[in-house]
Amino acid sequence: MYSQILCGLYQNEQVLRVGAVFASGFIRAVKFLEKHWVRLCHDIRKGTIDGEITDPNVREAVMKILKPNPKLAAFVESECNKESWKGIITRLWPNTKYVDVIVTGTMSQYIPILDYYSNGLPLVCTMYASSECYFGLNLNPLCDPSEVSYTLIPTMAYFEFLPLNKIDGNADSISATEQEHLVDLVDVELGQEYELVVTTYAGLYRYRVGDILRVAGFKNKAPQFNFICRKNVVLSIDSDKTDEVELQNAVKNGSNHLSNYNASLIDYTSSADTSTIPGHYILYWEITKNNQNPIPDSVYEECCFTVEDSLNSVYRQGRITESIGPLEIKVVENGTFDKVMDFALSQGASINQYKTPRCVKYGPILELLNSKTVSSFFSPKCPQWVPGHKKWCTLD
Incomplete structure (x- = not known):
């Protein structure tokens, strides 16, 4: 470098x-x-x-x-x-x-800091690929990052799609039951979400890439897809299930409180801590500040609550019934996520394919994150769940 x-x-x-x-x-x-x-x-x-x-x-x-x-x-x-x-x-x-x-998927969190460093230059997502094979291209590379879609090129591999409501496992291979529901590239439907399955020239057969895609439209008759998230990133303590997209949106809402103090979120990850009863979610945040003024503890606590307030109803019900404990934010030293990346590379990860893990379960990485924690904050109040209602109120 x-x-x-x-x-x-x-x-x-x-x-x-x-x-x-x-x-x-x-x-x-x-x-x-x-x-x-x-x-x-x-x-x-x-x-x-x-x-x-x-x-x-x-x-x-x-x-x-x-x-x-x-x-x-x-x-x-x-x-x-x-x-x-x-x-x-x-x-x-x-x-x-x-x-x-x-800058698609959870990479979208970096758009503000990219705009800051680049003076608002166009952010161009040219292609969609993984370590398994190349998948497709963005045929409108100068579009807004929120509108990026990829047109899959059928000669790159043989593509099949498993409807999201038909997924019954997390293994790399497709189960016999799931095989019955696989859809070919020409048969995907507009607006539907699928898990991508590939058969490659290198010998992978019906391999689950782990990406969730949504059909965004068509170029002539070729389907175009939005990248939604990685399938296997899930936080869970009790009966709650928090996926990557939901976590990203919640973190984005919570970190908005930092802007009033000329601070912003550089990177984050999470873990489900079940060492205590009840267990609780932990978010590890690396923050940059544009001045030396300290951020009051109450701001971090408000960040915690806003994250919780943005999560699904099952999570909030768990908070009310005390099957889930208050969410915790651990602020880590600057440079911590560089060290996480260095560790992953030392274990054989590819620098070209590395992405910050949004949920951490591996002991050595958790130890690293905890060793770099400089302060910790908990959600000070609990969202109230009202059966049969979609709205939430707050208990003081």
Whole structure:
């Protein structure tokens, strides 16, 4: 990453696009630049490459490009040394036309911070793919991120679709009962949601990718799909079931309270803590602040309550009957989610496919998150569930 950013800065006027596979990876790169810009400026000024870069092939490749450029170093130094990093992308790379990054599904939480760094450049989601195979393309790449849909290309793999109400398992393979309900690409229906199933040239047969898609429309007769969520991300304490989309919306509503204090949510994950009775949801939040003013505890408590107030009726009923305890937010140190990613990569995860897990059950990652926790807050009040009513009120 250091070498890529160094070359990108050195050739800053030639850069036409910036990005990464996922929004989280691109934010990680910007944070890396924020941490190491002094060393990068030194290398640009002297025409050298930092001694920590030890791979001889990398050093040789970079040195073919790099020559001393004090004027450029002074420019980068001036921009990075400013109090605000708003628009840093367009300031350092003035000819950048767009940010090439996936911001669908839970990646949508990064849109505000991407807009902040890029001065509102178009966020372009070009393709839909996974480690199993490529699936399709976004035929309208300059559309608003909320309107992104992907047209599946039938020569990429053989695609089948399991209606959401017919899913009865979580295994990688399709059960005999589920096979009876599989739908071909030409038979999907507008507005319906399906789990994607693929048979690939590499030998996967009726493999469950784990993605939930909704039919958004058609290009001629080719179906176009919205990516909704990952199927297996679920929080549960009792009879409650909280999926990824619901959790994302609840976290978004709760974190809105931070904006009044010039703060925002960088990243988050969750876990279901059943070590106590009753068990409760825990959210791990990494927060960035644009000033030194402290955020009152009452604001975090209001965040907790708003998250709970945004969850489903089964969860809220559980809170009333005390089968579920008050939701907890644990604020972690800045850089914690970088360390979570580093740990995942050390265990063999692919950097191109890595996404922050939205629900954590793995002990070592939970230990890491807990070790980086700097403060903890609980929901101070309980939403009231009224049988037969969809509306909720609050108990003081």
